[in-house]
Amino acid sequence: MDDAHATNHTPDQAPPPAPEQILKIDQLTKHYLMGEVTVEALRGATFDVNAGEFVVILGPSGSGKTTMLNILGGMDQATSGTVHYRGNILTDFSEKALTEYRRNVVGFVFQFYNLLSNLTARENVELATEIIDDHLDVDEVMQDVGLTDRADHFPAQMSGGEQQRVAIARAVCKNPDLLLCDEPTGALDYETGIQILKLLKKINDKYKKTVIIITHNASIAIIADRVLKMRSGEIVENILNETPMDPERVTW
Numbered sequence: 001m002d003d004a005h006a007t008n009h010t011p012d013q014a015p016p017p018a019p020e021q022i023l024k025i026d027q028l029t030k031h032y033l034m035g036e037v038t039v040e041a042l043r044g045a046t047f048d049v050n051a052g053e054f055v056v057i058l059g060p061s062g063s064g065k066t067t068m069l070n071i072l073g074g075m076d077q078a079t080s081g082t083v084h085y086r087g088n089i090l091t092d093f094s095e096k097a098l099t100e101y102r103r104n105v106v107g108f109v110f111q112f113y114n115l116l117s118n119l120t121a122r123e124n125v126e127l128a129t130e131i132i133d134d135h136l137d138v139d140e141v142m143q144d145v146g147l148t149d150r151a152d153h154f155p156a157q158m159s160g161g162e163q164q165r166v167a168i169a170r171a172v173c174k175n176p177d178l179l180l181c182d183e184p185t186g187a188l189d190y191e192t193g194i195q196i197l198k199l200l201k202k203i204n205d206k207y208k209k210t211v212i213i214i215t216h217n218a219s220i221a222i223i224a225d226r227v228l229k230m231r232s233g234e235i236v237e238n239i240l241n242e243t244p245m246d247p248e249r250v251t252w
């Protein structure tokens with residue numbers, strides 16, 4: 001090969017780096033024993049998630065979405081199969097390692113907010129940061145979620161959408177690697193739900209957090225980078241979306 005060929009690969013022409021994998025889920029099963037009956041909540045679910053992706057897991061009631069999210073969040077144990085988190089085998093973690101994982105890696109957003117009612121919005125967010133060394137700035141995150149003016153209000157003085165914003169601020173402020181959201185718009189009206197989806201997209205863009213949303217609402221899928229469809233404990237479709245839409249385009 002002559003010199004001209006040897007310099008063929010300029011930085012401009014170099015192929016883009018392979019996406020960094022954050023989660024690798026392989027043949028995951030979860031069985032619940034209910035008296036004599038075994039409920040198979042997960043039946044060999046298999047998929048990967050790349051760092052920074054906005055993922056929507058879609059499925060009807062009972063398809064195993066919450067079970068999946070709880071295992072990915074280190075809150076439940078799989079029956080068999082593996083979950084790798086950045087190359088570490090989460091499904092082999094000790095209780096101590098799982099506690100660290102829940103504390104430092106995962107931010108959780110629940111359908112019904114789960115705020116402490118005797119603390120203000122700001123105090124709810126601050127409390128979550130107290131156990132974290134490298135948390136984000138509380139004021140900046142309160143501003144991101146549009147709640148600077150409501151920071152001193154108690155949950156009972158706030159609308160559902162505002163309470164969900166506090167819950168998102170609380171999860172994001174921990175500076176987690178993974179933001180796991182269980183039906184985050186499920187308890188909200190349409191307009192408020194869209195605002196919450198916009199906020200989650202903003203967090204995904206600004207802080208480069210990997211966001212996973214589980215929902216039965218198929219309309220939300222258009223905003224995702226990756227859509228995973230679940231049925232009866234299995235991933236039946238894994239769709240990469242090259243052109244995710246703005247949440248304003250979602251209708252239901």
Ligand SMILES: Nc1ncnc2c1ncn2[C@@H]1O[C@H](COP(=O)(O)OP(=O)(O)OP(=O)(O)O)[C@@H](O)[C@H]1O
Nearest residue numbers: 032039041059060061062063064065066067068216
């Ligand atoms: N703790 C439990 N004990 C026994 N069975 C359970 C438990 N948790 C979930 N299941 C069962 O596992 C299956 C999957 O439930 P899961 O909550 O993961 O589904 P889902 O897709 O999140 O449903 P939904 O959208 O209604 O919340 C269901 O049949 C459910 O009844």
